[in-house]
Amino acid sequence: MKSNNSSLSNHSSVKIFAAEDNPVFSKMLEYLLTLDPTHDVRLFSTGRELIDALDEKPSIITLDYTLPDVTGELVLKRIKQMHPRMPVIIISGQSDVKAAVDLFKIGVFDYISKDDEDLRERLLNSINNAKQNIELAQEVETLREKLQDKYEFSKTIIGISQPMQKIFSMLQKTVNNNITVSITGETGTGKEVVAKAIHFNSSRKNGPFIAVNIAAIPEPLLESELFGHEKGAFTGAMSRRIGKFEEANKGTIFLDEIGEMDINLQAKLLRVIQEREVSRIGSNAPIKLDVRIITATHRDLVQEVKNGNFREDLYYRLLGLPIYLPPLRERGSDILLISQHLIKQFAEENRMENLTLSKDAQTKLMHYHFPGNIRELKAVIELAAVMSGGGEITAEDIQFNSINQDDQLLQKEMTMREYTFAIVKMLMDKYNNNVIQVADILQVGKSTIYRYLKEMESIPND
Numbered sequence: 001m002k003s004n005n006s007s008l009s010n011h012s013s014v015k016i017f018a019a020e021d022n023p024v025f026s027k028m029l030e031y032l033l034t035l036d037p038t039h040d041v042r043l044f045s046t047g048r049e050l051i052d053a054l055d056e057k058p059s060i061i062t063l064d065y066t067l068p069d070v071t072g073e074l075v076l077k078r079i080k081q082m083h084p085r086m087p088v089i090i091i092s093g094q095s096d097v098k099a100a101v102d103l104f105k106i107g108v109f110d111y112i113s114k115d116d117e118d119l120r121e122r123l124l125n126s127i128n129n130a131k132q133n134i135e136l137a138q139e140v141e142t143l144r145e146k147l148q149d150k151y152e153f154s155k156t157i158i159g160i161s162q163p164m165q166k167i168f169s170m171l172q173k174t175v176n177n178n179i180t181v182s183i184t185g186e187t188g189t190g191k192e193v194v195a196k197a198i199h200f201n202s203s204r205k206n207g208p209f210i211a212v213n214i215a216a217i218p219e220p221l222l223e224s225e226l227f228g229h230e231k232g233a234f235t236g237a238m239s240r241r242i243g244k245f246e247e248a249n250k251g252t253i254f255l256d257e258i259g260e261m262d263i264n265l266q267a268k269l270l271r272v273i274q275e276r277e278v279s280r281i282g283s284n285a286p287i288k289l290d291v292r293i294i295t296a297t298h299r300d301l302v303q304e305v306k307n308g309n310f311r312e313d314l315y316y317r318l319l320g321l322p323i324y325l326p327p328l329r330e331r332g333s334d335i336l337l338i339s340q341h342l343i344k345q346f347a348e349e350n351r352m353e354n355l356t357l358s359k360d361a362q363t364k365l366m367h368y369h370f371p372g373n374i375r376e377l378k379a380v381i382e383l384a385a386v387m388s389g390g391g392e393i394t395a396e397d398i399q400f401n402s403i404n405q406d407d408q409l410l411q412k413e414m415t416m417r418e419y420t421f422a423i424v425k426m427l428m429d430k431y432n433n434n435v436i437q438v439a440d441i442l443q444v445g446k447s448t449i450y451r452y453l454k455e456m457e458s459i460p461n462d
């Protein structure tokens, strides 16, 4: 028999406790279990001895169900009390135990009959399966830890600019309470990232985070999607459906694009929030809710209220702690910080070790106004990384293909001179700084473009 005191932290060995009172069978078990040199096997001939040693945390237990001193049921109960997830393999005579099905119900990992012709194969298989289960559970635990790590605010929300410092201090205020949070900001500014970060930094982090994009769900389906329905509640309700609110119980529901919700449904949502309970469509049985609500919209909800598109009472109910995410163009050199972060991420995912950002590429990024915000920056960086072929990303690799930059340009109120500069800048970005092409499009001479560029350079950056 091997030593019996090695701890679980010794990853190379698997501690197996085997309880068996028949000395011959016990010898055979020891032989089989130590065929694998990484197994650290300890034998017990009574149930009491096994129970007393449980705090030594074995990884797997094999248990004869009929030990001389205590019943198999009692031993199992003790094991489950101390180590609920412990894989226990019952090895017993056919007549000794209740139906195997009953054993599985009480959480036994496997059941092997001593009379089984393939006992050896079955035992080794079962031990291997149990080991795989343990590894999986450990992986899940590591992932869970990583996930928590990942959601520390400044680890997922990259930025150190003044406006982002303010955001971080607001976010800290959401951690120790359940206050409703309403996030606004242009598309791609990170509203969902922020919502997730709030959830995973809060005491609800082990509960679910359920995101619902209101704009993405056809209006007739939204009510049942949010609140659920009973079988037969309406034509087409073939089976019961649990709604997103119910799914989010004990966790957080993130209602993205809340401004797109139909006014009739807004009334129902208000009721659910006020009463803190939900009834599935077709049911009169309300279900208590313990859900934190976070909403997001790129719309100006105050204006929507004024226009009669959004209920005022719901607006105030949902406002809670309002967080406005500034557009990327107002976050100064965060653009470069986020770019570096995205480059690192892309490099890791694609095994491109030496990706760097040249000075001129940095300047180009800093001068662009990113109407699509960080989502656009991400697309630009990923394309640039590919274009660079894996080395230094230069200005030429950076291409802007914004969908709505023309609209953005016209939305601002500017002087004629500013408009001219903005148009020149936009076209220079679009045509990769090709002055001849830009001059051609604007039907002016090259020197005019050069003059504008010179004048633009003399304007201090804001």
Ligand SMILES: Nc1ncnc2c1ncn2[C@@H]1O[C@H](COP(=O)(O)OP(=O)(O)OP(=O)(O)O)[C@@H](O)[C@H]1O
Pocket: 156, 157, 158, 159, 185, 186, 187, 188, 189, 190, 191, 192, 193, 194, 256, 298, 338, 341, 374, 375, 378
């Ligand atoms: N501060 C940040 N640092 C790093 N990545 C970010 C940051 N903010 C957002 N991102 C990334 O930018 C992308 C867009 O973010 P997200 O989906 O959260 O934006 P959104 O405001 O919810 O967009 P929409 O309004 O279109 O739903 C995601 O890939 C996200 O990981």
